[in-house]
Amino acid sequence: MYLNNHTYYSLRYGTFSEEDLLQMAVQNGYESLAITDINNTSVTLNFFRLAKKYNIKPIAGIDFRNGAEPMYVGIAHNNSAYLELNNFLSHHLHHRIPFPETAPDISDVSFIFSFETVLKQEKSIFRPNERIGVDLKDLKKISFNHLIRRPELWVLCLSNTFRNKTDFNIHRLLRAVDNNTLLSKLDPLEQASPNEIMLPKQQLLDRVKDFPFLIQNTQDLIDSCETSFSFNAEHQNKKKFTESKAKDIQLLRHLCLENLPKRYPVVTPEIQQRLEKELKTIEEMDFVSFFLVNWDIISYAQRKNYFYVGRGSGANSIVAYLLRITDVDPIELNLYFERFMNVYRTSPPDFDIDFSWRDREDVTNYIFDRYGKNGEVSLIATYSTYRHSAAMRELGKVFGLPKHEIDILSDGKYDPTQLESYAKLVHQYGRLIHDFPNLRSVHASGILISEKPIHYFSATDLPPKGFPTTHFDMIIAEDAGLYKYDILGQRGLGKIKEATEIIKYNQPEKTLPDIHDTKPMFTDEKVNHMIKKGNCIGCFYVESPAMRMLIRKLEVDNYLLLVAASSIIRPGVAQSGMMREYIMRHKYPEKRKDAHPTLYEIMPETYGVMVYQEDVIKVAHQFADLSLGEADVLRRGMSGKFRSRNEMHLVQQKFFNNCLKKGYPEQLVKDVWRQIESFAGYAFAKGHSASYAVESYQSLFLKCYYPLEYMVAVINNGGGYYTRELYFHEARMNGGILHAPCINKSFSQTVIYKKDIYLGFNLLNNIDENSMELIETERNENGEFTSFQDFVNRVPLGIEQMDILIRINAFRFTQIPKRNLLWQVYSLQPKNKKTQATKELFPPPERNFDMPNLTSNPLEDVFDQIELLGFALSDPFSLTAEKVPDGLLAKDLPFNLNKTVSIYGYLVTAKYTKTHKKEVMHFGTFLDRAGHWIDTVHFPMVAKKYPFQGKGIYKLTGKVTEEFGFYTLQIYKMRKLAFMKDQRFV
CATH class of the missing domain: 3.20.20.140 (Metal-dependent hydrolases)
Structure with missing residues (x-):
């Protein structure tokens, strides 16, 4: 009814x-x-x-x-x-x-x-x-x-x-939020009847x-209504790649056999057996088309010369390796196919395929054009829900609370019993709408390719991305048998691709090896030595301070160890305390006896420590006697998506019951379960880690042999973990000569000529794209600019844009002081501003100006660079008001172990975290005067007393500590040095 x-x-x-x-x-x-x-x-x-x-x-x-x-x-x-x-x-x-x-x-x-x-x-x-x-x-x-x-x-x-009066009140509040109005002004026509x-x-x-x-x-x-959907019966993805399933199977086998000698010059019985087993499973589970569609997508990328990386548990498949969907050899890494696909696995197989952020949209267009002619393709929705802060802010505005009260409620640092009446209502109803869906947006990567039109399952929106997007999320899609294709964009691949292009024009005499042939890179001594030293700035996934620390502690000097490090760094392993245990057992073999014999037998490669998602399945299956299906439920439960589902709780109960029946001590069972819980969906599949390590090695190889070209590519692709200033610093440390933007040398993006690196116009604050395009187009069509007036005659820029270019000293080829140019620009600028450049048949004669005596300060360039670029191209240690004395450098720390020392450092980044007591502490990363790393730890009392005060030079006083060969300064005291003042504004 x-x-x-x-x-x-x-x-x-x-x-x-x-x-x-x-x-x-x-x-x-x-x-x-x-x-x-x-x-x-x-x-x-x-x-x-x-x-x-x-x-x-x-x-x-x-x-x-x-x-x-x-x-x-x-x-x-x-x-x-x-x-x-x-x-x-x-x-x-x-x-x-x-x-x-x-x-x-x-x-x-x-x-x-x-x-x-x-x-x-x-x-x-x-x-x-x-x-x-x-x-x-x-x-x-x-x-x-x-x-x-x-x-x-x-x-x-x-x-x-509604269910009751409270629900009706919630409804009215939500309607007020939706209409961006005060509750007292909500139009009755905007709300439902209370009945x-x-x-x-x-x-x-x-x-x-x-x-x-x-x-x-x-x-x-x-x-008369008989609508129905199948759930967990069979997948609803595109079922045929060719005209029949038989031909699909034939094509898949042909492709594998064709590529077999390319991937494996020597085909062993193990390889042959593995291939046949996988092909049989793929056919039985009706995923032949799924593999062929992924193959077709990457084949398109190859034709377009797009860089890509196939990762995720799909890297466990030799078929995927032969089809070049992934570049991870599952035989070499002993990756078992069952983690990716087996009859017991409750979750669908999937490939995560990363493309350069510049290429991803075209690949997505290809998928829609190729497979979505009748509406069979869409993106997947995702929902943002009301969390505490958002709920408090929205409801606070609806009740008309002042901003400072809303801020207090949003921060959550208040006593509910002490709130005023309206604030108390905000708190009360904020808790009631917690986790309500608020906005529908687009999943970061998921694409559905269905046998039926997508509208058979859901209506679609057309968000700003321009691609139809389902109304349901990926969990519901999986329940209905719609398994997503993950097409992601990342900047790391853009860096690698652009670096190869820059190398070709900057060092045409060099022959660059195939960047996709990574196996020789894995054994390159020079590359591995660079990794061992932690010299990985700008390189995919391995450049952060935490990763640099882990690499140094493990002394990573080979591919397999980097694969492990890529997963160990994840919060699941780190938070469980097993990252330290793994390092200990790796460096000191005698410590491996601390592992429980059964766990060591299950995971000998990782010394009895759970590092990969597969380890959870192994432990659940072999240690706790769960079936493979139950073990997979447990693995999925770690992600949090299914924690609330009943099957997860049943598996957890069975885990404990089985372990206790087998006679394991209760404390051991709790410890193992704690390790499983701590993964919390953060652990990588081993194949996923291996895929990351492949991309890391590609970027590390380029940085090792072509450091300047690679750093330019990093800068042009948005940098990475750090600010762009650090990547210019890294280029300088590798012999690069940095130049501010130049009218005749620079382009929109940063460019390199042998060792000379000219910053791109796009790095300038408030420069607009049209100005950059006008400069490049005019210079390309009619040659370099011969004088300042020649530029003004040929490029119609406004006063504001000219001011930026002059102050960054982009006209230094004229040898006219900046202040004189600023004075001239107002005289030379046409009264009626042109909208486009026009070539004059008879250019006006250059005008000579009787210039006043304009004095300047040598530091003006530095301060202009800081304002316009966000950093100075000169040494920051030369800019302090008080002179930084010669003294200790980072290389001297090992000789001062357990001593209290003072050292000067330029702040690169600071990480804010909390202790188990919820107290704030920090980890700092600095550069010394020689440009090398200083790593610091700031415990709560020190963090509170000596907070970071933004970018600059700090005098750091503390105790030198060491763990596994990695040196850290435990800060006792910290003082920021003042910079010189810009005399123009004193």
Whole structure:
């Protein structure tokens, strides 16, 4: 009877979840229920999945509204009808078109107009599939309406949006948030009737007993609805790559055998057996097309010369390796295919394929064009939910609280019992809307390629990315058998690709080896020595202070150890305390006896320490006797996505029961479980770590042999962990000569000529793209600029843009002082500013100016650089008001172990963290006067007394400590030195 139900996926309108709705139906005695969120199908699939659990017949529909104005409710009688409903909704969402008053003529869809809407529109003509929906408040009126003579038109269409008065209050608050208005000013037309509450079935029937035709018509409509979706039965992805599955299998085998000798010059029986086993499993599980589609995507990238990295658990597959989806050899790394695909695994296989951030959009376009001609392709949605801070801020504004009170509530540092009345209400209702969905956005990488049109499952939006996007998220997609293809963009690949291009023009005499042939890099002594020293700035995944510390402690000098380090650095291993244990057991073999014999036997490669996701499966299966399926549930539960699901709790209980039955000490079982829990979804699959290590080696190789070209590529691709200043510093440390932007040498991006590096115009604050384009275009077409006036004549820039170029000294080739140029520019600038450059047939003669005596300070360039670039190109240690004395350098720290020393450092970055007591402490990273690293630790008392005060030179006083060969300064005292003052503003 309730044909218009809204969950909280009717964003900023509904007040409960889809499961709450089903529980409500059971409690009130209903056997069927429609899900009709407003202009939204986010939860339809999950509603259908859960309905079986509650023995409720689910009905799919949509409540179509223009803003808050109801138009009609569409009820789908079958899957084809639901598809058409989604087509209709999506068309209007994509094009931002209001819904028409007249419902579309879609067979097998019942469109229900509310009685109020019928009266308002004076509607008297109805198609066979159109109905008049009656609410309880309408019962006294309908007997006097002329349409009562057509009883077949009428159905009960009751709306259900709240459970109680509290829900209604939440609804009003959400409507005020949605309308960006004070609650006191909320338009009544923007909110639902407080009577939209589900009544017990018998009570409802008693209320409408005088209108038996309403009950019968409604029941007939419900009985005619037979929409269904399969869950966990078979996947719904594209099922055929060629015209038949048989030809798909034939093609997959052909591709593998064709590439086998390219990947393995010597094909051993182990390799052959592994290949046959994988091909058999892929065919049995019906994922042949899945592999071929991924192969097709990377084949397109290869044709376009796009760099990519295939990673994730897909790297465990030799078939993926042979198809060049990944560059990780699973035989070399002993990666077992079952982690990626097996009949027991509850989660679908997936490949994460990274492309350069510059190329990803074109690859996505290719996928939509190639596979989505009939709407079979879409991106996946993701939802941001109300967390504490957002809830407090939004509700605080609705209640009209002043900003300082909202800030206090948002920070969460308050005593609820001491709040004023309105603040107390914000706190109360903020807790109630916690975790409500708030905004629908786009998943970072997921793309669906379905056998059926995507609208069979969901309507779609068209966000700013320009690609249709489902209303449901990846969890619901997986439940429905829609397994995503992950197409990601990252800057690391852009750095590698651009570096190879820069090397070709800057060192044309050099022959650059194939950057994709990484195996020789793994054994390159020079590269491995550089890694061991932690000289990894700018290199993918290995440049952060924490990674540099780990590499130094482990003395990483080979590929396999870097693979382990890539996973050990993850929070799951680090927070469990097992990162330190792994380092200990690696460096000191005698410590390996501390491992439990069973765990050491399960994980000999990692000395009995859980490092990879596979280790969790191994431990759960071999240590706790869980089945492979149960072990995979446990692995998935670590991600947090399924922690609340019942199957996760059952597996956890069985883990403990089995271990105790096997006679393991309770404390050991708790310790092992703590390690599993601490992973919390952060651990990498080994194949994933290996994929990261491959990309790391590519960037490390380029940095080792072509450091200047590589650093320019890093800068042009947005840098990395650090600010761009550090990457220029790294270039200088490798022999680069840095130059400020120059009108005749520079381009939009940074460029290198042998060892001379000219900063790009795009690094200048407030320079606009049009100015950069005008300069480049004019210089390319008509040659270098010969004088300042020649530039002004040829490039029509405004005063503000000219001011920036002059102050950064971009016209230094003229040898005219900056102050003189600034004085001239106002005289030379045309009164009527041109909008585009025009070549003069007879250029005006250069004018000579009788210039006043303009004095300047040598430090002016430095201060202009700091203002316009964010940093100076000169040595920061020369800019302090007090002279930095000669003294201790970073290289001297090992000779002062356990001594209290003072050293001067230039702050690079600081990490803020908390102790187990929730006290704030810091880790600092500095450069000494010679440009080498100083690493510091600031415990809570010191962190509070001597806080960081921004970028600059600090005098650091503390005790030199050492762990596993890595030296750190434990700070006791810290003082920032003042910089010289800009004399122009004194």
